[in-house]
Amino acid sequence: MTTTPVVVSTEMMESLRMNRRQFLHSAALGSLACLGAGRVAASIDSRELTAAIGDGSLSVLSDGHLQLPASFLHPQGIDDAELDDLLSRYQLTGAAYEPDCNISLWQQGDRIVLFDVGAGSQFMSTAGRLPMALEAAGIEPGSVTDVLLTHAHPDHLWGLLDDFDDLQFPNASVRIHRGELDYWLDGDTLGATPEARQSFVVGAQSRLGRASEQIATFEWGEEVLPGIEAIDTQGHTPGHTSFALHHGGDSVLIVGDALNNVALSFEYPTLPSPADQDPALAGRTRTSLLDRMATDQMRLIGFHLPTPGFGRVQRNPAGAYRFVAEEAQ
Numbered sequence: 213m214t215t216t217p218v219v220v221s222t223e224m225m226e227s228l229r230m231n232r233r234q235f236l237h238s239a240a241l242g243s244l245a246c247l248g249a250g251r252v253a254a255s256i257d258s259r260e261l262t263a264a265i266g267d268g269s270l271s272v273l274s275d276g277h278l279q280l281p282a283s284f285l286h287p288q289g290i291d292d293a294e295l296d297d298l299l300s301r302y303q304l305t306g307a308a309y310e311p312d313c314n315i316s317l318w319q320q321g322d323r324i325v326l327f328d329v330g331a332g333s334q335f336m337s338t339a340g341r342l343p344m345a346l347e348a349a350g351i352e353p354g355s356v357t358d359v360l361l362t363h364a365h366p367d368h369l370w371g372l373l374d375d376f377d378d379l380q381f382p383n384a385s386v387r388i389h390r391g392e393l394d395y396w397l398d399g400d401t402l403g404a405t406p407e408a409r410q411s412f413v414v415g416a417q418s419r420l421g422r423a424s425e426q427i428a429t430f431e432w433g434e435e436v437l438p439g440i441e442a443i444d445t446q447g448h449t450p451g452h453t454s455f456a457l458h459h460g461g462d463s464v465l466i467v468g469d470a471l472n473n474v475a476l477s478f479e480y481p482t483l484p485s486p487a488d489q490d491p492a493l494a495g496r497t498r499t500s501l502l503d504r505m506a507t508d509q510m511r512l513i514g515f516h517l518p519t520p521g522f523g524r525v526q527r528n529p530a531g532a533y534r535f536v537a538e539e540a541q
């Protein structure tokens with residue numbers, strides 16, 4: 213008996229890939245519609261917020277949310293009763309901690325800029341919704357001109373590749389702080405990382421490697437794009453960066469994970485967080501950032517603050533701070 217080998221041409225492979233892509237997109241849009249006014253999309257075009265800043269517009273799209281152990285809400289150095297009071301005031305008393313993931317999108321003229329790219333499909337099933345949110349907002353991935361990364365943790369970086377490990381934003385220039393890139397690509401980083409987080413290193417290396425031709429670095433203090441300045445907010449990771457957007461007399465700080473918990477980061481900024489790679493440094497960074505934000509009354513967008521994560525910092529009479537959410541104008 214003879215068998216005929218099955219020959220799959222390149223064209224057939226590409227067609228299969230395209231069909232699967234279309235299927236995934238329709239399925240994704242279907243599930244987005246089913247969610248209605250749920251956590252993922254509250255408005256018709258999936259933008260959680262849109263604010264006019266100068267002659268551009270700043271929006272927030274949801275990448276979904278994370279599911280983390282409640283231990284993220286139980287730092288050392290705080291009295292049990294005080295912590296219980298804090299967490300109940302912010303309704304953070306469940307068995308899990310589920311912070312939102314807010315992607316900022318800046319559109320000005322022909323420029324379409326994403327601040328971080330979400331988790332992609334291989335990190336957590338509750339995150340990685342950015343491609344659907346972009347599609348519902350009418351933005352083609354190929355039209356994104358720039359990606360500015362706050363840092364290279366999975367929920368911010370892994371969305372750089374699609375389900376097929378192809379570039380999700382093939383025409384974008386991707387910028388990351390030089391020290392952040394060096395840290396993740398350093399051959400010694402994997403061995404120096406606790407086992408529970410080694411997948412972060414392997415995942416960062418594969419994505420940064422795959423996208424290497426798109427990637428360029430910046431230094432803190434640099435104007436990375438017109439009206440967008442890179443601000444040193446290290447501690448969460450070695451090269452963690454926030455981005456100050458200044459246009460037409462308006463300013464907004466995209467803080468990334470420098471202020472990542474709506475209760476603890478503001479009310480107890482110096483308490484160590486298991487989310488931070490250098491907890492002491494992250495605490496000092498938060499303290500000076502909060503002082504500056506409260507003094508300047510500059511608005512901010514926090515990646516993990518309750519969606520859309522837009523608001524200001526206010527001083528509390530007790531001496532710490534609180535986050536005051538704002539609607540866009």
Ligand SMILES: [Zn+2]
Pocket residue numbers: 365367368469515516
């Ligand atoms: Zn994060």
